[in-house]
Each structure stands twice: as structure tokens, then as C-alpha cells.
Amino acid sequence: MRVANLQGRAAFITPENLAIDIERASSGALPHDPMQLFERWAQVRKLAATVHGGVPFAAADLDAPSPLPRQIFGIGLNYREHAVETGAPIPDTPLTFTKFASAVNKPFGDIPIEVSTTDWEIELVVVIGSGGRNIAESAAWDAVAGLCVGQDISDRVLQRATQPPQFNLGKSRRGYAPFGPWLVDATTVSNRDALALTCTLNGEVVQQSNSSDLIFSIPQLVAYLSSIVELCPGDAIFTGTPSGVGGARTPPRFLTSGDVLVSTIDGVGSITNHCV
Numbered sequence: 001m002r003v004a005n006l007q008g009r010a011a012f013i014t015p016e017n018l019a020i021d022i023e024r025a026s027s028g029a030l031p032h033d034p035m036q037l038f039e040r041w042a043q044v045r046k047l048a049a050t051v052h053g054g055v056p057f058a059a060a061d062l063d064a065p066s067p068l069p070r071q072i073f074g075i076g077l078n079y080r081e082h083a084v085e086t087g088a089p090i091p092d093t094p095l096t097f098t099k100f101a102s103a104v105n106k107p108f109g110d111i112p113i114e115v116s117t118t119d120w121e122i123e124l125v126v127v128i129g130s131g132g133r134n135i136a137e138s139a140a141w142d143a144v145a146g147l148c149v150g151q152d153i154s155d156r157v158l159q160r161a162t163q164p165p166q167f168n169l170g171k172s173r174r175g176y177a178p179f180g181p182w183l184v185d186a187t188t189v190s191n192r193d194a195l196a197l198t199c200t201l202n203g204e205v206v207q208q209s210n211s212s213d214l215i216f217s218i219p220q221l222v223a224y225l226s227s228i229v230e231l232c233p234g235d236a237i238f239t240g241t242p243s244g245v246g247g248a249r250t251p252p253r254f255l256t257s258g259d260v261l262v263s264t265i266d267g268v269g270s271i272t273n274h275c276v
Helices: 038-048 080-086 137-143 218-226
Strands: 002-006 009-013 019-021 072-076 095-098 122-128 144-151 177-185 196-201 204-210 236-238 260-265 269-274
Touching: 002 019, 072 218, 122 196, 122 218, 122 260, 137 144, 137 218, 144 260, 144 269, 177 236, 177 269, 218 236
Parallel strands: 072 236
Antiparallel strands: 002 009, 002 177, 009 019, 072 095, 122 144, 122 236, 144 177, 196 204, 196 260, 260 269
């Protein structure tokens, strides 16, 4: 099951890449607002098994599948190879920061390049369904609505502007959180703990890894975060990036106007972002 935000309306995306409006398909039993679906995810799943048909749509009309999350969590240094490339020790606790909600961008939205130290980070993004507090690791997948592709775009200088570093602002400039193109229901992804990730920059592969290299798995992250804060329906967790980021290269390499980022996760989807 794939659920998208199509011009502000929740829609199923069929295997033939056709769109089915969820409110209309449910005869009004479910709302059109994507943010109101997460706490009713069981009903969405049930409806998905009964619908058919659909209409064509334009990728440019897709918005973030959770456009107004109350909380966006980022996890730093969560791939072993990425920790190695930065010279940092393997963390024993998730390195957690926030991306402010004003940074949310469309899956095919433009990324404004306002500074010369803008970096890329492909990430597997988890969107919370029912949420809650103190979610057991064994029950964590049940609290997840679905998975999508994201880019944790980062201003490396602003990220480290203070000592100790404070990541939040450096991760939250305008357009720095594109994700989508839709939400793939977590129960339908057979290899959800081992997903291949690929990021290309102007056609060149710059990141290629597998989520099996995560230091802290998705269930571990959900359990850890919910032991401290309440996870709310529609919250997004950017679960970390693999090796290959521009700031860790010699010499460093950053995004410039005219660049094109394509981020793909097998079994989930692909997003494309033009730098302007």
C-alpha cells in the first residue's frame, strides 16, 4: 500500500501509478487531510484492499506525505561506514537532533542553495502511525505507519557554528527536508530491515549502502525516542545517512545551483530535487 499527499489530498497510488482519492473512495468515512489519517491507519489499510481504478497524476503535484508533522527527529552517525568516514567513534546512544517543520519540502521540490556549504544526505524516513509513549522494541513496527525516502540537507558550517555543535538550525534551512514520494505501508515491505539506498548527484553515484548497516534499527529508535517523548501521529524520523556525504570528502564537495539530486530506496521509491 502506498499513500501520497496529492495537492493536499490523501490518495492511494496503485502499482500502475494511478491515484485514488481516499476520501472519495471511502464515501467520506475517511478524511482528505493526510495528517488526519495516521491515527486511523488500520482503516486506511482496510480500505486499500478494496479499491481499484485510479487516474493519472503529475509527480510535481506530490507533497510531503506528512506535510505538518508535530515533530521531526534526525539521527546522526547511524551508519557504521558513515561514522568511520567522519572519524567519529561508534555511538552507544542515538545521536538525536531535530529538523524544524518549516524545513519540510516536497519530494520533487527545489532546494534553495543560500550558502556554499550545503551537503546531501539520503535517508530512510519513518512516519509514525498511532504513536505513544514507552513503545516496546518488539511492538515498534506496529507504531509505524510507513516508510519513505528523504534528504537531510545540511549546512555544514551552521551545523558546527557553536561549541559544542548544535545541529538543529543547520539542518533546517528552507527546503532542507524533502521526503516522499509517498508512504509505503510498513507491513507491506518484506525486507524493511535491509533496504538498498542510492543517491546520485548529476548522475554520479555519491552514496550507495543498505539500511542493514544502521547502528540503531528502526525498532530501537522508536523504542528509544518514545521512552523520552511522546511520538505523535505523523511524526517523521530521519533515520541517518550512509557514507558518501560531501563534507567528509577530500576535498569537501558541496551542492551548487543547477545540481540535481536523485535519492532512491529499493521497494520504497525515489525523489528528485533540483538545486536552485
